[in-house]
Amino acid sequence: MERVENISVGGWCVPEKRGRSLVSAKAFAVMIVAATLFSAAVASWLPLQISIVTVFLFAGPHNWFEARYFLMRLPARFGRSRNFFMVAFAGIGLLTLAYVSLPALYYANVWSGANWPNAIATWNTLMVFWISGLVLMRGQQKANHDWFWVLPVAFALCSLNWLSPELFSLGIVYVHPLVALWFLDRHLRRTKPEWLRTYRRCLMCLPLLLGLMLWQLSRTTPLVDDNGLFWRITQHAGAELLPRVSSHMLVSTHVFLELLHYGVWIFALPLIGATGAIWSVKSIPVANHSRGFPKLIGAFLICGLLGVALLWFGFSANYTLTRDIYFTIAMAHVLAEAPFLLRMI
């Protein structure tokens, strides 16, 4: 009997999908390296300006592409993975709700700013426990795998988190963009294993490039954050938490990682055929299944496109406010990456 979890888990198991990419491996590698170098250059040169333009252009579309990719990975029937997905969706919903409510409660004077680190630490702890639970549940589905090690690692992370909750959150800000590279790696491993070595060689250049950026920018003068928007961007990159580090270096590094993140979701994965034809819902198991929901999925994707347009409108009308709202709500997509990445491991 075939394992239920292996049925309808997306298009990558189908052999004919392997030849769908629009480019060759060499062209793909050249594009990755060129895009990475270009991103590093512009992020180092004009960090604040590039941050504004990048978020304006790509924040909404990358969420839409990501949502579509996750829908493709969502099995039509959960089967044995029902509990995994229940915990995953409950965690995404509750943690996002809690994250959004934190600033709301703060501005409503429900608690003072002195308790803010404790609230952040509690939220981070819950997130670590949630991801650990998902890892253990995923481990139980895979034979000959003992993933018990995740518990000591999770507790160690919680310990670091309680020592400095703000720095732990800042770590998430910097690590999250790199998760997209992991997705690309797992996708290539399943669909184009012959490309994997080339991709990983390109990936090995990333620490070198980051090291070079940090070395070059570490002695730069701090960015002039004399208006509300620039101040928010430098704060988001950790300028207040790391006062002895050049804010130019922090913002440039963050913008560079964000550019890579957006590049993977909007360009790299669609380029290798990972998202299928974006206008068609046939590649989405939940829509294509005989007992699926094609109209619901189609409506969801159209609403997503309207959301992207609404975000662009919001950025045009009041960039600072929209950026604040976006980065608060966007925590949902950060959390959603965890279960879907685990499904690919």
Add this chain to the structure above:
Amino acid sequence: MKRTLIATAAILALLASALYAFGDIARPKPTPKSLLYSGLTITTDPKAYEARLVISESTLKNLQEAGARNGGGAALTQQIMHSSNRTIMAGLFMFLAISFAGIWFARSNQRRNTKAIAAVLLVAVIFGIGTIMVRANAGPPGYIRWQNLPQALKDGKETSGGVSIEVVPGDDNMKLIIPMRKSSKPGEE
């Protein structure tokens, strides 16, 4: 299973009550706040009538920014030291991490896991040694640079070294404190 759950709940309740324990009753005395670490050069000028403390525009700007930041938030170490609840929680989780790592170690008999554990221990040892070196000031201590100051002043030469700019309460004059160690010459002791 039920007994284990009850025992675990009891232990967690006991540990949770520890959050309200305040061990540091005595309030620490206020200490000077270090705002900035910069460089200092001491030299003589035979034509000058007044002593001068020359600060570059860049350093002054950094000093102003550091002062502004200092009013907003404390340093990381200060935050940790002044939050006993968070320190207790961090300690609790570190205890659990080490405990579960021990259980994992006991459970795993496979050769691959042993190698992984050995690798983790090696990394931990390297980090530990690195931490000890950093914390122990493995580099030459700052006062070494100032040891030749008296002779350099006599010779009219420059002496450069690090300086920590501190802010203290009160309205006293600026004070430049140079770390000098008494050199014990033969026959002095």
